[in-house]
Amino acid sequence: MKKLDESLLSDVPPFRRLTRPQIRTILDLAQPRRFDAGSAVFTEGAPVDRFYLLLDGHIRVVRTTAGGDQIIVLHISSGQLFGIGAALGHLTYPAAAMTAGECLTLSWPNALWADFTATYDGFATETYKVVGNRMGEMTMRMMELATEQVEQRVASAMLRLITQNGRKVDVGIEIDFPITRQNISEMTGTTLHTVSRLLSAWEKDGIVASERRKITVTQPHRLALLTGAAA
Amino acid sequence: MKKLDESLLSDVPPFRRLTRPQIRTILDLAQPRRFDAGSAVFTEGAPVDRFYLLLDGHIRVVRTTAGGDQIIVLHISSGQLFGIGAALGHLTYPAAAMTAGECLTLSWPNALWADFTATYDGFATETYKVVGNRMGEMTMRMMELATEQVEQRVASAMLRLITQNGRKVDVGIEIDFPITRQNISEMTGTTLHTVSRLLSAWEKDGIVASERRKITVTQPHRLALLTGAAA
């Protein structure tokens, strides 16, 4: 196995304040791994034994209800830690991590979590900042689910996707990973049928352009209007 | 101001592993305060300057949407830390803390957070365990909002209330603080009308008994059936 380059971690917030030798040490302890599109990095309920860093690709954090419905709790984009149950006292993962497209990860055994936080200044702080942000996003989602109409929720979800996972292309901003109507319905608490109808309508209005498993937002500002301007 | 007794903190998870002298030190740094029912300990968007411990009473963590709707994110019961934006890198409180009934709090300036976590073994770990639990509860709520019918959501919310904030009385389990139909609707993303109808129906069936601002669950197991047995 060839050595990992230190530059991999130098831009990742939790590691940003570290020296090259420190990063070298951490990399040498890491287990790199590649995942195919649509596979599970870990599953809901599995024992928390490692924590992960997403080097490349996109990951969906997914929970399944007793009734069998899946919902997408959040998306992880490259450069973020995930599966950090160790930091929150979880014994089992509360959700599954599914790859959206091919992914590269690093991971470390749980036992190293305490070492990292104790040894590397800023590691804990930066990590918990991420946790804080995710909690903030989750409360936003809760508020939307509780108070907004489906169209507004879907518009909000799409805006969040292009903000966090967008890639600029000539006709607008494209969601950086394969995504289906079904996926969007799992993010917004609706059905793929309704999402399909909304996207069709928006496409007719020139707000979005979509192909199979791919969505591009051509007029983000108009999408933003749909978000809350109905009031 | 009279001295606070050390026994106040000896049963609170984050402080449980500490010695008496350590607790003495922490108490001497704390600012105690009493709040009337229905007042705000802090408001959404206010700068995070202190973190709090609820000694007695109950607190609702509340966010308000752009459209003016309030939603209740979670409830804090006595013995829990809250307003711990300091631990998550928040500069402003992402939600307001409203008292449900009279409350007693201790609070410390943010600057002490780093001291506490560094000095007192287990303080950080225990605290982040609480954060982990709250995240878990939030994802549960999101799943319910996204996939379940109103009746199931309200039943789940009521069960959660009596589990976390219930007091055993002779006829059943009573919610330990004043709560209105409106409050419940703000927890479940519905209207006070629908909640009122549901409670009326349940009362007729002998599942709950309610007075103004007070609800007692007389048959928790039947409520649990309503939660998911509809499938």
Added chain:
DNA sequence: TAGGCATATTGCGCTGGATCAACCTTGGGA
């Protein structure tokens, strides 16, 4: 004791969006 406000109840009509159903399109594998 009266007045006023917060809380709760209940009826009615309407509609957003789920459900059911049929069919189309695309791309990858044999």
Added chain:
DNA sequence: TCCCAAGGTTGATCCAGCGCAATATGCCTA
């Protein structure tokens, strides 16, 4: 080259629960 499974579209129907409205009731203040 053909097949077929995954993904997407669109029409028709139905109903849970929201919005609106009117009324009731307990509680606090003066």
